[in-house]
Amino acid sequence: MARAGLTRSAIKRARDTLVAQGQHPSIDAVRIALGNTGSKTTIHRYLKELEEEEGTSLTRAASLSDTIQDLVARLAARLHEEAQTLVDQQAAASATQRQQAQTEMAKLTTELATLQAQLAAATATLSSEQGAHAETRLALHQRDLDVERLTQQVRDQTARLAEQEGFRQSLEEKLTHAHDALEHYRTASREQREQEARRHEQQVQQLQAELRQVNQTAIVKQNEITQLNKDNARLVTEAGTAGKRLRETLAHAEQLQETLNRVLADHARTEAERDALHATVSLQTKELESARASLEAVTEQRTKLAAQIDAHQLLLTDYRTQLGLGAAAG
Template sequence: MARAGILYSDVARAATELAAKGEAATVDNVRKMMGDTGSKSTIAPMLKRWKEEHQDEAQAAKFGLPESILNAVRGVYALLQSDCENKIIALTAEHDALIQAAKTQQATLSDLIESLTTNKITLEAQLAATQEKLESIEEKYSALQLKFTGMQSEKEGLTLRLDDRSQEVRELKQKNATMQNQFEHFQTATANQRSDDRRAYETRITQIESELQLARKNNQTLESTQTKQEAEIQQLLLINAEIANNAQKRKEDLEALQIKHYQTDFLLQETKQENLLLKKDLSATQLESQRLQTSAAVSAKLQDVLTEQLKQSEIKTRKVEEEKQALIIELIKTRANDVTSNENLNDNPALESQSKHLIQDIPTTKPDR
């Protein structure tokens, strides 16, 4: 008849017996303890459950130590672990605070960079507008220069015309003087004709003088216009110089902003470097924590070794005491046999007293562990 399935109680009972014997509670040992029954896949989860429920007992059986010593070692280990965790928590908090401060500083620097970038864009736009205005003024200046050149040419033409009119007047005056001489010779014969010619000449001279005055007025008007245009040109030149000065100032402000931007980038790089150093410090702290945990494990192992040595020393002491008791008993028996062979023990009170005294010297209690 086939056997029913393995129960948890069977596995727990076998594991408890193995632990009581000081043997390891493995799947193979438990299966062997139950008579080589049950599959390993069935025993393994049950054994795992038993180990979780009897973890302290399994540790005590594994190291062969009293529960009080194990509790003391656990207390020392827990204290070391708590100290390490507190240090790690403090360092982590400090690191988080430094990272938060670095993030805050980085955000401030980002806002400053954004503000500087906005100012830079605004200044560049103003500079572009100023340059456009300057180009417009230069175009107007060129147009006025061309206009001034045209008016200068017109003035030169009027001056030439005025010179021609003056030459013509001189020629007419000279001709008039000549005709007056002729009139003196022919005054009597041609008095009337000469009078008509004189009036015609005078009319012509009057007309020419009127044209000459008109040309002079036009020349004065052109000179006044030229003076005004020169004043306007001077004003435009002053405006142009002022715009150039403003552009230079904008350029200097932009260079100053660029310097601040470079300084901000440098501070940002220093902050990143500090963050890397903090990360390295955290890694070193974690390594120190691991070292402390390893030291605690070594201390626990050393405690186990010392406990084992103490146990061996107690065993040796107990054996020595047992051998001593055996030797004393053997000595008593030897002496008793010697006395018996010579005389009766009851007839010798001194020997009886000595035997009782030796028996009383024999330890009746076992040595402390």
């Protein structure tokens, strides 16, 4: 398609100019003379038509009548007008297309500016994200240090718990031994008390029997003394002897009373020792209960520490997951 405004007359003028300058009116030369515009096909077609018109006009001019020449002239003018109309339509279409192209170019320019603004914003966001990523790496490093510190604390707590467990086992063994000793002491004490009670009862019964015997003897001797008093004159010697025996009997009774008192004192001392041993066992029981409470506190602390470590591990896993997703998106 020829450019807008390119007509056969323009091509004819360009050809005639080249011929006047002594140049060969080739298609490229004519196109250069037209300002490097126009289709080579159109230029070739117009040049061929001009050559045909000029070649036939010399042979036909003499034979054609004036009427035919006039008809040909009118037809040529009509063709020229139609061609010009077609050229004008094409020029208008080209102008419309050029306007549309300019509109599209303006739209593209606006979109380009928008894209450039978006690119600048994305660049700023990327810079910010890179800074945040650096901070995230530092935070992750700090979290790793915290995890390592907590892990060391867990190991230390585990070691302390092992020591506490050993202490607890030792306390339980001591408690078992104390219970065994207490049970053995209770059994031995019960047997000893039963033996001492039986011995004491036997001694009391024996002393009571002896005392009854002494009392009976004293009564008999008193009767004898009474009888002897009646026969004072005759039984003075026997009375003295009987008094001596009575004193000996009373002395023996006093010895028996002292023996009874010693037995009672031994029994009281045994009861005191038993009470002291009960107090010692009670104190050991309280110490064992305190040790159990300490062990339960340590166990609870270990449970809480394990829960804190699990929470830190979960938080670190989530944080690493989020960091991995952010890196993949970048």
